[in-house]
Amino acid sequence: MTAALRLGTRKSLMATTQSQMVADRLTALTGREVVLVGVTTLGDVSRAHLTQLGGTGVFVNELRARLIAGEIDFAVHSLKDLPTKQDERVVVAATPPRDDPRDALVGSGKLSDLPAGARIGTGSPRRVAQLRALRQDLEYVPIRGNADTRIGKIASGELDGVVLAAAGLGRIRREAEISQVFEVDEMLPAPGQGSLAVECLAVRDDLIELLSVIDDPATRAAVTAERSVLAALEAGCAAPVGAFASGDGHILSLTAAVVAIDGVRSVRKSASGPLPAAMDLGRELAAAMIAEGAGTLMGEQAH
Numbered sequence: 001m002t003a004a005l006r007l008g009t010r011k012s013l014m015a016t017t018q019s020q021m022v023a024d025r026l027t028a029l030t031g032r033e034v035v036l037v038g039v040t041t042l043g044d045v046s047r048a049h050l051t052q053l054g055g056t057g058v059f060v061n062e063l064r065a066r067l068i069a070g071e072i073d074f075a076v077h078s079l080k081d082l083p084t085k086q087d088e089r090v091v092v093a094a095t096p097p098r099d100d101p102r103d104a105l106v107g108s109g110k111l112s113d114l115p116a117g118a119r120i121g122t123g124s125p126r127r128v129a130q131l132r133a134l135r136q137d138l139e140y141v142p143i144r145g146n147a148d149t150r151i152g153k154i155a156s157g158e159l160d161g162v163v164l165a166a167a168g169l170g171r172i173r174r175e176a177e178i179s180q181v182f183e184v185d186e187m188l189p190a191p192g193q194g195s196l197a198v199e200c201l202a203v204r205d206d207l208i209e210l211l212s213v214i215d216d217p218a219t220r221a222a223v224t225a226e227r228s229v230l231a232a233l234e235a236g237c238a239a240p241v242g243a244f245a246s247g248d249g250h251i252l253s254l255t256a257a258v259v260a261i262d263g264v265r266s267v268r269k270s271a272s273g274p275l276p277a278a279m280d281l282g283r284e285l286a287a288a289m290i291a292e293g294a295g296t297l298m299g300e301q302a303h
């Protein structure tokens with residue numbers, strides 16, 4: 001009998017749910033048994049670490065360390081949490097079909113229904129900048145913590161709403177509390193939002209082949225283009241950068257924006273190209289954005 005594959009995952013509800021989805025799909029398609037191995041990351045232990053260590057890369061690095069140590073066979077990450085610089089010892093062996101890429105408001109009503117001065121919680125400069133473009137008269141409050149903690153601040157009266165990724169809300173079964181899903185043209189998602197990355201060691205050819213059955217090439221092309229924008233802008237996960245690509249199977253359409261924190265000034269561009277050229281599409285779009293001043297807008301961020 002073949003040994004069960006060990007899938008490393010963070011222990012949060014969102015992480016274990018998405019890891020279990022991947023495990024079930026892999027077992028259904030290959031017959032291989034998969035066991036989840038819970039891993040505590042520095043980012044889970046301390047929010048202070050998260051800011052000090054420079055963003056969500058801390059979630060990813062601990063799982064990669066377990067891969068390299070041979071304690072797990074593969075790992076599942078939220079793709080938008082992956083640093084743009086890839087560790088050459090690991091590969092993204094699969095990008096499963098993407099879930100809803102959009103951002104969502106959890107609150108008592110739509111953004112346009114909220115009274116002036118209402119307090120909206122979000123720790124993301126990308127969300128704050130785009131929310132300001134929609135409503136200048138609301139108060140945007142920086143918050144951290146997992147989605148449950150954030151949503152809890154509405155019930156306690158601290159906040160009138162919070163903005164989170166629709167995909168994440170679905171994975172923790174709180175989608176019923178969504179009062180508005182933002183269309184991508186009013187709130188451009190973070191590069192990779194709603195997608196997962198399945199990573200294993202680059203030397204595990206056997207595993208790379210096995211995991212390829214859960215890869216969705218259309219999702220891979222889209223997120224490759226989006227992340228290529230981020231990499232070329234030399235921006236991290238805390239930058240006010242949105243990017244979204246979708247395709248019809250042959251042609252990929254990509255839109256990206258850098259929005260100043262005041263929500264007023266922005267550089268926004270779109271381009272399309274063949275799926276296999278996803279990386280170049282993103283790089284070229286970013287170069288055009290830099291030519292229009294995107295770098296200056298990003299440089300203004302306090303973060």
Ligand SMILES: NCc1[nH]cc(CCC(=O)O)c1CC(=O)O
Pocket residue numbers: 056078079080081163164165166167168169192193194195196
């Ligand atoms: N940075 C945290 C994070 N990483 C992935 C998701 C949601 C799920 C996803 O986008 O795939 C979230 C929470 C959020 O942004 O609301």
